[in-house]
Amino acid sequence: MTRSNPDSCPGVLRLHQAADGPLARIRLPGGRLEPGQLQVLAQAAAELGDGNIELTSRGNVQLRQMHDAAALSERLAGAGLLPSRTHERVRNIVASPLSGRIGGLSDVHGLVPVLDAGLQAAERLAELPGRVLFTLDDGRGDISGLGGDIGVHATGADEFALVLAGRDTGIRISPADAVQVMLAAAHGFLDLGSGQWRLQEVDDGARRVIDLLGLSPGPDRLEFGAAQDIPIGWLDQDNGLVSLGAAVRLGALPARTAEFIAAIEHPLFITPWRSLVITDLDEWPAEQVVRVLAPMGLIFDANSPWLQVSACAGRPGCAKSNTDVRADATAAVESGRAQSPPAPNPPAGDAEIGDPDQPLDSTTIDLADSGAAMDPARTIEIRSAEDVIVAGRQHWSGCERRCGRPRGPVTDIVATENGYRID
Ligand code: SF4
Structure with missing residues (x-):
């Protein structure tokens, strides 16, 4: 089936007219949120929307009933959550949330801002459908099974597999080349002129992009499954600090709860499993966070x-x-x-x-x-x-x-x- 229409994925500047009012989707490359940004989202949800921040299956967030689009875009731009007005909908990047802190073969979070900047710097890549998903898996296998379009999967500290249409291509690349190869693959997807929204929808799409890149696959292929080990509860980091993984009921984070999380003033990540990870805590503050946030409905129990x-x-x-x-x-x-x-x-x-x-x-x-x-x-x-x-x-x-x-x-x-x- 060939798509006859451009994709209709919402963004900040192009709201979706949902039955309960305009809906805005805010891209968070790698799921990363600074505390101040979460505070801005919480205030926007409370003052302009329905009072909730929805977590999505791509580690993005959505705000419902956004009737003042101009006020929203102004607030988000001021918080660094709208760095590009032309490329905002194509910044769908998911990365292993625990990378660089707990396990994994390579820290992929350093590649996320480089990829994001490369996307925004290429005028033509604004033409990518808003459905295209970039994936960066640090080798633990939590992200590559999500069915992305263009990605890398660490096979060692200094090597990545190129992943296209959700499958290992057999091509191996260095960390230094990873972002440039992903961007070249994005251009390749557009070069195909398929009209499809996803590379996986294009007949033989991965092989045709590989041909355009002029790369040669090796004989080995990794198999990716859909991992379901959501990081929940107390997570000891490799450096002795603590991360806390928390699930959010049906992915709807109340603005009031979000303000409490922002007040912790530690970096956090929205995961593709509608949960979040608060990072880099000392033990005593981590205990206090659980004591305050669990009664507010955040879920730290892996058996919930x-x-x-x-x-x-x-x-x-x-x-x-x-x-x-x-x-x-x-x-x-x-x-x-x-x-x-x-x-x-x-x-x-x-x-x-x-x-x-x-x-x-x-x-x-x-x-x-x-x-x-x-x-x-x-x-x-x-x-x-x-x-x-x-x-x-x-x-x-x-x-x-x-x-x-x-x-x-x-x-x-x-x-x-x-x-x-x-x-
Ligand atoms: S699955 Fe749910 S959200 Fe999607 S179109 Fe149907 S009712 Fe609407």
């Missing part, structure tokens, strides 16, 4: 059922939604019907349905590719929200598009006109 549950925007944010899926998902967690998985995690479609004892970045997934396609022989049963009991990772959707669905094994709970269907 909230880690199993995601949901699209649903009503009232999306006109296509059959119901308020976020309210129903919340009720399922709070009543104990959304349950932690038995170990090991069940494969897709095998979650224990009915057993007593899993914002939207507007990423519409390819259901066939994700393993979410329904088995035509399977009986379709419609349940009321109160009768949905699912163990393990689950994604609640207001309609068949299943926006924001995580990759990997996930049970789909899809709202229909008559109730929920569990796929």
Whole structure:
């Protein structure tokens, strides 16, 4: 299928007209946020929007009900969150959140601002679709399985694999060349003139870009899976300091909570799993942070059922939604019907349905590719929200598009006109 329209991904300067009002998406390359920037986002959410900061599946953030677009862009520009008016929507860069602090083969965070600057400096790259995703994985395998378009994956301290269309190309490059090769691949994607929004949608796209780059693949290929080990709780850094990983219920961070996080005055990262990591803390302050923020709803417990549950925007944010899926998902967690998985995690479609004892970045997934396609022989049963009991990772959707669905094994709970269907 060839796209006939340009992508409609929102930004700060091009808001999405959602059912509940204009929605702004703010790109955070590498998920990095300075405390002062979080404070600005919190104030914008509280004073101009609906009071929440939504974390997206690409480590970006969204603000809803943004009726004063001029005030928003002025505030964000002042905080360094709108460094380019021409390239703002193409700065989709995710990187291993813990890189350089805990494990990993190489620190990829140093490459993020270089890649971001290179994107902004190339006038033509403003033509990239807002869906194109750049990935930098420090070798731990948390990012390369997210299905990006152009990326690198550390294979050692001084070597990266070039990743195109979510797969290892077999090409190995040095850290010094990594950014230039990714930028050249971005130009190559445009050179193909496919009209597609993603490199993975282009027939033989990765090989054709490799040909344009004039690079030769080697024989070895890494396989990437969708990792689900969200960094949660107390995380000892290699340098003796502490990071704290915290999940956010359904990815909606209240502005008031965000202000408390900003007041910690430490760098933080928004992860692609709708969570955040507060870094570089000493032990005693880290303990106090948990004491203050856990009662405010931040989740530091890796066994929390909230880690199993995601949901699209649903009503009232999306006109296509059959119901308020976020309210129903919340009720399922709070009543104990959304349950932690038995170990090991069940494969897709095998979650224990009915057993007593899993914002939207507007990423519409390819259901066939994700393993979410329904088995035509399977009986379709419609349940009321109160009768949905699912163990393990689950994604609640207001309609068949299943926006924001995580990759990997996930049970789909899809709202229909008559109730929920569990796929
Ligand atoms: S899955 Fe459907 S209801 Fe949910 S946000 Fe996407 S289009 Fe809207």
